[in-house]
Amino acid sequence: MNSHHASWIDQAAQLDAEDALASYREYFAFPQRDHRPVAYFCGNSLGLQPARAETIVLEELEDWRRFGVEGHFQSRRPWYSYHRWFAEPLARLVGALPHEVVAMNTLTVNLHLMMTSFYRPTPERHAILCAGGEFPSDRYAIESQIRLHGLDPATSMIELAPREGASTLTTEDILEAIAARGQETALVLFSGVHFYTGQLFDIAAITKAAHDAGAMAGFDLAHAIGNVELSLHDWDADFAVWCSYKYLNGGPGAVAGLYVHERYADRADLPRLAGWWGNDEATRFSMAHSFVPTHGADGWQLSNAQVLPLAVLMSSLEIFDRAGMDRISAKRDQLTGFLERLLQEVIASRDWIRIITPSDAARRGAQLSVHFDRHGREIFEQLIAQGVIVDWRTPSVIRMAPAPLYTSFADVVRLATTLETLLAAHQ
Ligand SMILES: *Cc1c(COP(=O)(O)O)cnc(C)c1O
Numbered sequence: 001m002n003s004h005h006a007s008w009i010d011q012a013a014q015l016d017a018e019d020a021l022a023s024y025r026e027y028f029a030f031p032q033r034d035h036r037p038v039a040y041f042c043g044n045s046l047g048l049q050p051a052r053a054e055t056i057v058l059e060e061l062e063d064w065r066r067f068g069v070e071g072h073f074q075s076r077r078p079w080y081s082y083h084r085w086f087a088e089p090l091a092r093l094v095g096a097l098p099h100e101v102v103a104m105n106t107l108t109v110n111l112h113l114m115m116t117s118f119y120r121p122t123p124e125r126h127a128i129l130c131a132g133g134e135f136p137s138d139r140y141a142i143e144s145q146i147r148l149h150g151l152d153p154a155t156s157m158i159e160l161a162p163r164e165g166a167s168t169l170t171t172e173d174i175l176e177a178i179a180a181r182g183q184e185t186a187l188v189l190f191s192g193v194h195f196y197t198g199q200l201f202d203i204a205a206i207t208k209a210a211h212d213a214g215a216m217a218g219f220d221l222a223h224a225i226g227n228v229e230l231s232l233h234d235w236d237a238d239f240a241v242w243c244s245y246k247y248l249n250g251g252p253g254a255v256a257g258l259y260v261h262e263r264y265a266d267r268a269d270l271p272r273l274a275g276w277w278g279n280d281e282a283t284r285f286s287m288a289h290s291f292v293p294t295h296g297a298d299g300w301q302l303s304n305a306q307v308l309p310l311a312v313l314m315s316s317l318e319i320f321d322r323a324g325m326d327r328i329s330a331k332r333d334q335l336t337g338f339l340e341r342l343l344q345e346v347i348a349s350r351d352w353i354r355i356i357t358p359s360d361a362a363r364r365g366a367q368l369s370v371h372f373d374r375h376g377r378e379i380f381e382q383l384i385a386q387g388v389i390v391d392w393r394t395p396s397v398i399r400m401a402p403a404p405l406y407t408s409f410a411d412v413v414r415l416a417t418t419l420e421t422l423l424a425a426h427q
Contacts, residue, residue: 005417008342012409015338021331021404027051027319028249028406033387039411041390043403044195044223044367047249052315060311082305083298086257089317093248093325094221094240095231096259099296103310104303107222107243107256108137113300114239114258115145117270118216119187125214126151127185129178131169132159135195138220142189158185167356167371168199168363175209182213190217192224192240196393198357198367198401200228204235211236222246225257227332227365229325232259247366247403248320250313255306258297265296275302323405331404333361338409339368339402342416350423356397367401369393375426379419388418 016022028048030037040048063075072080086103094101104110119128126149128142143153160177162169178188188210193200203219210217219240224230226247232240240259244250264270272293276284278301280292293299320328340355347353352373357364372379373396380392390400402412 002417002420004345005413005420008413008416009410012338012413015334015409019331019409020327021323022408024319024323025406025408030406031389036387038387038389039414040407041388041400041402041411041415043249043405043407044227044246044399044401045391046245046252047226047247047316047403048406049251050249050312050315050319052318053251053312056311056315057308060307079305079307082307082310083301085314086310086317089321090257093225093230093317093320094242094259095229095235096233097262099265099298100233100262101257101259102297102301103244103255103257103313104301104305105256106253107220107241108141110241110256110258111138111141111220112145113273113302114218114241114260115141115187115189117260117264117272117300118218118239119145119149120271121146121149121151121156121186125184125186127156127158127181128187128189129158129160129181129185129215130189131174131191131194131201132161133194133196134159134191135220135222138189138191168194168197168358169201171202171205174201174206178206178209178213178215182210182215185210185213185215187216187218188213190219192219192221192230193227193365193367195223196369196397196399198223198364198369198399200224200358200362200364203230203232203237207235207237223367224365226320226328227367229329233261237261238264244313244316248313249316249405251309253309254313255309258300260297260300262296265299268293272300273302277301277304319405328404332366332402335402335404335407335409335412336364336366336368337361339400339412339415342412343368343370343400343419346416346420346423353423365401366403367399369397369399371396372398379422379426382422383415383418386418386422388415390415 063071067074087098090101091098146153146156190201207217216238221242225242243256244254274291278299280294356371357368380398
């Protein structure tokens with residue numbers, strides 16, 4: 001052990017003792033490696049299992065066993081209106097009104113549904129403007145939507161690149177680009193937090209610039225929900241989508257969600273891909289009439305609620321409500337800042353490693369992306385073998401995300417000491 005490691009351990013002990021959320025670790029199941037819980041830094045990829053997940057799923061299975069079809073109305077949480085359990089907790093997480101959000105489908109499906117309604121290109125205003133290097137699924141969705149309208153992604157997809165030598169975009173550059181290309185842009189579509197760099201975008205400023213240019217503003221919050229505080233309604237965003245298996249701990253393939261600003265709540269004229277669950281409840285089962293969307297985000301539903309996976313999500317949202325995003329955010333900044341400080345000590349004498357995530361806490365969430373000129377993949381694999389769970393993103397980044405609900409300051413020390421020991425073998 002290096003001599004400064006003892007000091008890191010002392011600092012972590014102090015910080016863990018003062019941590020208001022320290023006990024929340026007990027609400028989660030930790031994978032084990034060599035008979036010891038791992039240090040988990042992949043909450044940005046797949047969050048850990050909430051302790052009550054199994055109980056709630058088993059309750060739904062029990063009600064199905066007991067009630068059969070009558071469970072739609074007679075089970076303890078009637079399945080007929082199951083999605084409504086999620087509106088309020090999700091609205092709190094994204095800063096919206098309950099009727100502006102709904103839990104359904106998966107992220108990429110919801111992105112397509114939203115673009116169907118909100119990407120309405122004309123010959124003059126045809127483009128989708130987004131950050132470069134976005135997540136593959138979003139790029140495929142954007143390109144295919146552009147093609148669906150008979151347009152060409154080569155001319156109708158505008159991707160912004162960071163300045164020469166920089167790893168991330170500045171807000172100033174984004175706003176300038178929106179102003180410059182605004183006339184030809186139908187939709188500005190950004191992530192909340194960029195999956196690769198960990199950069200948090202200024203959703204309020206981007207929305208305003210898009211609206212000033214006459215374009216729609218939509219957001220993919222896959223890496224933002226449950227990670228950073230959001231105020232979608234006040235920021236005036238037109239729509240947003242997210243998945244629930246990252247910081248939200250909803251489990252693999254969890255039910256995703258979407259937000260639609262209330263100004264569209266009763267816009268029956270908006271084109272949309274419809275299904276019976278989006279229809280007004282009074283006539284949902286009638287076959288004779290044509291589609292009448294129900295009020296708000298619920299009007300974009302296609303199918304009846306996916307009760308079993310939603311049961312898992314419920315077990316996680318309970319924890320978020322108890323902890324509160326204000327306390328989660330405060331711990332996130334402390335924990336991420338602590339990780340950043342230790343990493344900087346570790347990589348100080350190694351110019352082939354650098355953190356590409358912004359160092360300003362206001363421009364990032366819980367994730368630090370560490371770029372390696374060489375040996376990155378090998379070091380990633382060695383960290384995993386030692387029970388330090390991080391992830392690798394091609395071409396050159398190890399992502400480390402200390403999720404405040406279950407990561408401790410001691411875990412951060414374990415990551416830093418393990419990394420430093422491994423690096424001693426590499427030049
Ligand atoms: C995780 C993630 C996805 C995954 O899409 P699914 O439809 O949930 O499989 C898509 N986009 C972004 C930006 C992501 O971070």
